[in-house]
Amino acid sequence: MNFRNFKLNLSNKNKDLIPQILTVLFLILVVIYFTINAQSNMGNRGISFGFGFLSQESSFDITFSLIDYDGSHTYARAFLVGLLNTILVSAIGIFFATILGVTIGIARLSQNYLVAKSAEWYVEIFRNIPLILQIFFWYFAALRALPLTVDSINFYDISFLNVKGWYVPKFVWTNFSIFFYSIIFAFISIYFLAKYAQKQRDKFGKQIPTLYISILLIIGLPFLTFLIGGVSLSFEIPELTQLSKTVYVYQGGVSIIPELISLALALSMYTATFIAENVRAGILGVSKGQKEAAASIGLTKGQILKLVVMPQALRIIIPPTTNQYLNLTKNSSLAAAIAYPDIVLVFAGTALMQTGRAIEIISITMLTYLSLSLSISVFMNWYNKKMAIKEK
Amino acid sequence: MNLSTLKSDKKNLNSFIAFGSALVFIGFVDIILSSFFSTNITAFLPDKISYLTPLLFGLFGLYLIRIEFSGNKLLDKVNTNFNSSNFNALLTLLVIFALIKYIPPLLNWFVFDANFAGNTKEDCTSGGACWVFIKVWLNRFVYGLYPDTEQWRINTAFLTLFLLVGASFFVPQRLKKYIIIFLLFVYPIIGLKLISGGDFGLKYVETGAWGGLSLTFIVSAFALILCFPIGTILALGRRSKLPAIRYTSIGFIELWRGVPLITVLFMSAVMFPMFLPDGTYVDKLIRVLIAITLFEAAYMAEVVRGGLQALPKGQYEAAKSLGMGYWRMHFLIILPQALKLVIPGIANTFLALVKDTPLIFVVGLLELAGMVNLAKTNPKWLGMAMEGYVFAGLVFWVICYVMSRYSQNLERKLKTER
Numbered sequence: 001m002n003f004r005n006f007k008l009n010l011s012n013k014n015k016d017l018i019p020q021i022l023t024v025l026f027l028i029l030v031v032i033y034f035t036i037n038a039q040s041n042m043g044n045r046g047i048s049f050g051f052g053f054l055s056q057e058s059s060f061d062i063t064f065s066l067i068d069y070d071g072s073h074t075y076a077r078a079f080l081v082g083l084l085n086t087i088l089v090s091a092i093g094i095f096f097a098t099i100l101g102v103t104i105g106i107a108r109l110s111q112n113y114l115v116a117k118s119a120e121w122y123v124e125i126f127r128n129i130p131l132i133l134q135i136f137f138w139y140f141a142a143l144r145a146l147p148l149t150v151d152s153i154n155f156y157d158i159s160f161l162n163v164k165g166w167y168v169p170k171f172v173w174t175n176f177s178i179f180f181y182s183i184i185f186a187f188i189s190i191y192f193l194a195k196y197a198q199k200q201r202d203k204f205g206k207q208i209p210t211l212y213i214s215i216l217l218i219i220g221l222p223f224l225t226f227l228i229g230g231v232s233l234s235f236e237i238p239e240l241t242q243l244s245k246t247v248y249v250y251q252g253g254v255s256i257i258p259e260l261i262s263l264a265l266a267l268s269m270y271t272a273t274f275i276a277e278n279v280r281a282g283i284l285g286v287s288k289g290q291k292e293a294a295a296s297i298g299l300t301k302g303q304i305l306k307l308v309v310m311p312q313a314l315r316i317i318i319p320p321t322t323n324q325y326l327n328l329t330k331n332s333s334l335a336a337a338i339a340y341p342d343i344v345l346v347f348a349g350t351a352l353m354q355t356g357r358a359i360e361i362i363s364i365t366m367l368t369y370l371s372l373s374l375s376i377s378v379f380m381n382w383y384n385k386k387m388a389i390k391e392k
Numbered sequence: 393m394n395l396s397t398l399k400s401d402k403k404n405l406n407s408f409i410a411f412g413s414a415l416v417f418i419g420f421v422d423i424i425l426s427s428f429f430s431t432n433i434t435a436f437l438p439d440k441i442s443y444l445t446p447l448l449f450g451l452f453g454l455y456l457i458r459i460e461f462s463g464n465k466l467l468d469k470v471n472t473n474f475n476s477s478n479f480n481a482l483l484t485l486l487v488i489f490a491l492i493k494y495i496p497p498l499l500n501w502f503v504f505d506a507n508f509a510g511n512t513k514e515d516c517t518s519g520g521a522c523w524v525f526i527k528v529w530l531n532r533f534v535y536g537l538y539p540d541t542e543q544w545r546i547n548t549a550f551l552t553l554f555l556l557v558g559a560s561f562f563v564p565q566r567l568k569k570y571i572i573i574f575l576l577f578v579y580p581i582i583g584l585k586l587i588s589g590g591d592f593g594l595k596y597v598e599t600g601a602w603g604g605l606s607l608t609f610i611v612s613a614f615a616l617i618l619c620f621p622i623g624t625i626l627a628l629g630r631r632s633k634l635p636a637i638r639y640t641s642i643g644f645i646e647l648w649r650g651v652p653l654i655t656v657l658f659m660s661a662v663m664f665p666m667f668l669p670d671g672t673y674v675d676k677l678i679r680v681l682i683a684i685t686l687f688e689a690a691y692m693a694e695v696v697r698g699g700l701q702a703l704p705k706g707q708y709e710a711a712k713s714l715g716m717g718y719w720r721m722h723f724l725i726i727l728p729q730a731l732k733l734v735i736p737g738i739a740n741t742f743l744a745l746v747k748d749t750p751l752i753f754v755v756g757l758l759e760l761a762g763m764v765n766l767a768k769t770n771p772k773w774l775g776m777a778m779e780g781y782v783f784a785g786l787v788f789w790v791i792c793y794v795m796s797r798y799s800q801n802l803e804r805k806l807k808t809e810r
């Protein structure tokens with residue numbers, strides 16, 4: 001069989017197979033090439049590939065940590081500190097971005113010309129300036145203009161803002177776990193209540209005031225633990241103490257470092273513009289006919305908003321907004337620029353500098369972000385499937 | 393007192409308007425006096441009430457002039473746009489008062505109290521912004537550390553670029569094709585050679601010295617040109633029916649989209665050299681360009697995929713029925729239509745790209761924002777952070793705003809065409 005004949009006899013199946021084999025071969029070759037180079041490079045530097053370094057002593061300090069940490073802890077714990085800091089700033093950012101974004105999105109649809117215009121300009125201004133510049137601005141320009149420790153800005157004698165950060169009272173709990181369980185219990189009972197209420201409504205047409213009962217549960221149950229569960233709460237208010245002739249510090253309380261403040265500010269103000277646009281698009285996306293139909297069957301204004309407009313608008317709003325939450329979390333990595341100890345700065349910065357294990361550390365960092373993104377997109381797909389309009 | 397007797401009606405509309413506007417006027421006078429002349433006309437009241445008086449005056453005045461339909465055009469306009477309910481009236485007043493209170497000090501800082509003359513920090517005496525700082529450093533902000541005597545090369549490169557782009561709008565269709573091909577494939581090499589130098593008697597300028605706004609443009613332009621073909625191929629790959637190719641593309645796209653750019657840049661800085669044979673040195677700027685290109689290609693792939701999905705199936709079937717193969721079908725029928733559909737998406741990706749360029753500071757390249765960071769730490773110019781960031785923010789804002797407006801226009805234009 002000569003070559004020409006072979007080529008002519010290619011069946012459709014083989015035609016499909018060849019590019020695939022080539023792709024896989026190419027990938028394998030690239031991986032092998034990189035591995036060989038990496039091995040020889042690491043051999044030259046006298047290090048071998050492996051994750052054993054994670055259990056070694058880290059011997060560097062981190063300025064801000066949610067859990068117990070100092071230089072005697074391991075690299076793995078340093079990673080955890082960085083991860084928690086990333087999660088902390090993302091959570092704060094998401095919380096405020098949502099509030100601000102929803103407010104501005106609704107304001108953009110206001111009948112009031114001034115309000116709508118101001119909201120529009122807010123979006124135009126903050127969306128079109130690079131996030132990193134906004135972080136720099138808050139951190140290096142705005143927060144550095146705050147007064148020194150001695151003449152802090154005083155909020156009702158319980159919290160103080162100065163160039164070193166924001167000092168707020170610390171909650172001192174006794175029997176915190178009981179309080180915590182009561183909140184979880186409240187959420188679980190609300191879940192079952194909602195199920196029960198839906199059943200009642202579908203079967204018997206009975207309306208149960210779920211919202212009021214839920215509010216009662218979520219406030220009442222934790223409150224009960226204070227009365228009978230032995231839970232108590234006191235505040236530790238930060239106090240100005242003089243260390244030496246010119247050095248003053250606040251002791252006690254919780255200090256929120258300026259890095260965290262500026263990062264959270266910039267992240268939430270930047271992301272809010274995108275969320276505002278999503279909210280606006282969502283509300284505009286509900287057709288006028290829906291509202292008119294709802295009004296014509298006699299629903300009140302509140303009912304129209306709650307039962308007709310919002311469920312449809314949320315279906316449009318939630319997917320892109322989750323995407324924005326994800327973006328915010330990824331953008332929180334800009335923390336490295338102002339030395340907020342997030343996972344990138346602590347792990348891909350300091351830990352890498354000390355160990356020189358570029359491949360392992362960068363892979364771990366990227367995998368962390370990747371698993372976060374992938375899990376959120378898996379959740380989103382599930383949610384979209386659940387919320388999609390089931391056409392009959 | 394029954395408020396409903398105070399509801400304006402048509403009969404004595406004029407007196408209501410007169411009284412209402414007078415109250416609103418008093419409110420304005422109060423806020424203007426207290427914020428500019430530091431005199432409080434309601435000082436005889438308790439502190440907290442006195443603070444709120446402008447609002448109370450304004451609210452009551454607006455309440456008095458609120459009427460469903462008066463026949464007076466101006467009044468009706470005010471009522472529908474600013475004063476449709478108590479809540480709206482409150483919002484209107486709050487916005488106006490905030491503008492009165494905060495815009496003048498801002499303007500003062502920006503313009504009236506600002507310093508423009510002089511060459512050193514000591515010339516900034518009037519308390520406003522010190523634009524002298526920007527003036528002195530402007531050269532650095534635009535060209536980075538590029539040697540002064542060689543800056544004509546950057547100027548020439550960008551000027552030719554603008555001329556070529558401008559020319560492509562005016563020359564006949566026949567020539568346009570060649571100009572675009574020249575711009576995409578030949579010009580980048582010429583431009584890069586002109587700026588980096590080394591041959592033709594041009595002094596070699598290492599990439600570490602490049603910087604400022606020109607670097608922002610260089611990085612974003614190159615990344616855009618390079619990421620476009622890669623993104624298109626990835627998009628085609630993701631829609632391919634061959635599993636190995638499809639999963640490779642999906643894996644590649646999701647990998648880059650799942651991680652922040654800053655980790656990709658870290659990777660290019662510290663991890664990438666480990667993967668190359670010992671002793672090979674790849675220039676920092678090239679490494680950054682590769683990293684940004686791969687990162688943006690993943691986003692571009694998703695944009696192009698959107699266009700491919702939006703095309704009606706009939707286009708594919710028609711092309712196939714003409715006997716076209718995969719590549720001919722895509723290059724002649726599918727891609728030209730799909731790409732036209734996603735021009736706004738491409739513009740948005742480019743916008744994101746421009747906004748991401750400041751991140752290259754992590755590998756030590758200083759574009760505009762990075763240069764500001766450098767300048768503000770100069771011992772002679774300490775304390776100029778505010779001016780620097782405001783300037784950089786303004787420059788970026790203008791670039792991004794113009795681009796986003798252009799992409800919105802494009803979107804509208806393309807929508808009506810279909």
